Amino acid sequence: MNKKKYDNEMKLEIMSKSSNEAFARITVSAFASQLDPTIEELSDIKTAVSEIVTNSIIHAYDTSDEIIKIHSMIEDNSITIEISDTGKGIEDIELARKPLYTTKAELERSGMGFTIVETFMDELKIESILGLGTKITMKKIIHNCEENNLESES
Template identity: 50%
Template sequence: MIHLEFNSESENEGIARVVTAAYMMRFDPTVEEMADVKTAVSEAVTNCIVHAYETGEGRVILDISHEGRCMTITVEDFGVGIEDVEKAMEPMYTTKAEEERTGMGFSFMEAFMDKVEVISEPGRGTKVIMERTIGGTEAFHG
């Protein structure tokens, strides 16, 4: 398991992607699997950076684990939370239209991962739990 805690600065989104990619290497992923998972992580972390802490910086936690070939990636913040998770997960929904945000973050996560669960409480933060099985039946290296 990997547990990484970092500030909600845009530069740290790249660190989250690299750590995720390094963890995935034990599964000998395809280029497409690697790109999909890194994109989903990027979207989840970017949501924390852009939406969670409107008055400044805060903490973001990235946890990565696996059972067999199924990776579980959790991205958590302790910011403003989401009032209506179902609405927030609708394609094109954004609270930052003035910043030209597309509102596709959750849609990308759902497209690239096998399972996405969002748990949020206004004023307490948001946790995104994503799962993806990597590879087929070839030998597992971890």
């Protein structure tokens, strides 16, 4: 058997349909809830997942029959969420991170997605290769749960 890498782990694959945005954020927040986060922390996670999944749906893919992978890990008092697609990739990551920058203004996109994720999460890593896809890794530390972890140590 492999050595345990994380305290808990889950993987989810969804089609790139916009109706799955709600499903993805609710599923990840349900998984995160075992860390006993505050309502605010949970809301931050939900918003961040929603932003990244929406990015994959709008920017990475042209059709709604592609796959978006979500991999989430819990370790001590933090949750790490990896969201990856095999779409177009981001041309200029620095530019994409800039507040109010958007390539889809006609869809009323505000260009605030990455800025919101950066503000709401403790870490954000963007990896992207043109033509191959994008992987977003974000981490949130839950400040609420030291006691819970002590209990499950046994």
